Amino acid sequence: MTKFTDGVIEMKVAIAGAGIGGLALAQGLLKAGVEVRVYERDPSPSFRRQGYRIHIGPVGEQALAAVLPEVVRRRVIETATHPGDLVAGFDPQLNQLSERTFPIGGPDSITSVDRYAFRRAMMTGLDEVIAFGKEFASCGVVGDGVEIRFADGTTEVADVLVGADGVGSRVRAQLLPSFVVHDSGIRCIYGKIPLADAVRAVAPTAFLRGFCFVNEGVGAGMAFAPVLFRTPPAEYGDYLMAVMTGTAEQLGHCDDELFAMSPSELWGLVGKQVADWHPAIRSLVDSADASAAFAIALRTCTSVLPWPDGPVVLLGDAVHPMLPSAGAGANTALWDAARLTSALTGATTLASYREEMLAHGMAAVTESLENGKRMFDLRIE
Missing domain, CATH: 3.30.9.60 (D-Amino Acid Oxidase; Chain A, domain 2)
Structure with a gap:
């Protein structure tokens, strides 16, 4: 899938969704010299409320270090929160029921972020890359690439389309119509x-x-x-x-x-x-x-399914939506972005990305489900 001319990658990648995983992938591809375009349905980066604080673990930190240009990584570090050292449980009268403490990271550690500040930092240098107000409608294979059709009637053609459009992914709905959330x-x-x-x-x-x-x-x-x-x-x-x-x-x-x-x-x-x-x-x-x-x-999903071979692939919540009960959603999306960057720049293949992602994503979904069952007495099988 990766195309080289005189050692230069000749490929256009379209990303549906400017969430955490989509932005990380865009940064990684841009850093590698790949032409990339991000299409986001919201009219602006601050339009939709999805949450506030996000936990970043070692998996997420490693992925950020792998894909971000240094200027963007420094901006993420600057706007991150001071690391905490505690996870604890209490009853409603503040009697402590449990406690776990963790070593505090160094000055460059990224252990938690504010979602809005994090996304804005991740958009550093992407002003000409992100198109807001572009709602994905459908796609179809054309030659060796893919035509992307938007709700406003416009179309774009790319060599690869990445569905990074979240839990309600329209890209996934077309690619995997039997997928159950x-x-x-x-x-x-x-x-x-x-x-x-x-x-x-x-x-x-x-x-x-x-x-x-x-x-x-x-x-x-x-x-x-x-x-x-x-x-x-x-x-x-x-x-x-x-x-x-x-x-x-x-x-x-x-x-x-x-x-x-x-x-x-x-x-x-x-x-x-x-x-x-x-x-x-x-x-x-x-x-x-x-x-x-x-x-x-x-x-949440209960199974992470492989998509068919072709120029359309999935990333993050679009392919493995999960409960927040393991703090793994954002970190798994970042892991996906780092592995997919490697696949699209020729270090690995899209087939190996899919295989690795299926195993890694399913492990995160399973842990989240098990924790959710204990925390919320869920009956999802």
């Missing part, structure tokens, strides 16, 4: 608690050290994680990410009701859920930016 039944309400001095004073020390989950074994639970920037974005500063998780029954609202709520109504629902919890938690919830709340449904 399961609704876990778990709903999340995300929120942000700005870390003003008064909030820092009331926040439990553990909540500022790392990821903490509060649950009484039944009913809705809530996670807290600090986002303490090295260099904050212009739009906001340090905050606590707060996430309420539960089934529709536990949250007391069906999907039609939940997803029709305004941000302030969603955060009001969170306030009701914690009404009899420890006063410190209630105070944190009361201090949140209610306008920043949004709800999402957690979905």
Whole structure:
């Protein structure tokens, strides 16, 4: 698939989706001298709310080091958060149930990031590469390449199309129509608690050290994680990410009701859920930016399937959507991007990428499912 002329790669790669995996792949290909174009359906990089804090593990760090030009890697490091050293569990009255500590990384470590700041840093140098407002509609093989058709009626032709368009991937729907994405039944309400001095004073020390989950074994639970920037974005500063998780029954609202709520109504629902919890938690919830709340449904696959040979391949959540219960989604997408960069630049092959990705992605999906079953009592098989 890779084409060389006088040692120069002669190939055009189109990427559907400007998420974490798609951007990492674009950076890796651009660094290698490959012509690349990213097509993103959203009108701007800040349009859609998908989450706040993202855990980056060793797999993700290694992939970033492999694909990013040094100037982009430095920007990612600068805008990352200060590393934490704790994962802990509490009951609603803040009695500690579990604790794990980890060594704190060095000044160049990337162990967690703010999603918005991370994506903006990953877009460094890609102004002429990303086309926003380009919604993928369909594709078809033409000669040795692929024609990509967009919802606005326009078309593009590339040698390779990479579907990096997330859990609801339209590229995957055409390539693997039998692929099943399961609704876990778990709903999340995300929120942000700005870390003003008064909030820092009331926040439990553990909540500022790392990821903490509060649950009484039944009913809705809530996670807290600090986002303490090295260099904050212009739009906001340090905050606590707060996430309420539960089934529709536990949250007391069906999907039609939940997803029709305004941000302030969603955060009001969170306030009701914690009404009899420890006063410190209630105070944190009361201090949140209610306008920043949004709800999402957690979905996952149970099998990672191979796609047919050809000029269309898949990456990230488009091929292995998983629950966040192992903190592996973003890291697996970055791993994919590094391996696919190698395949598209001739170091390996697309067939070997597919084979490696199937094994690695399935292992991450399985771990996430097993953790999810323990955390949420899921019945997905």
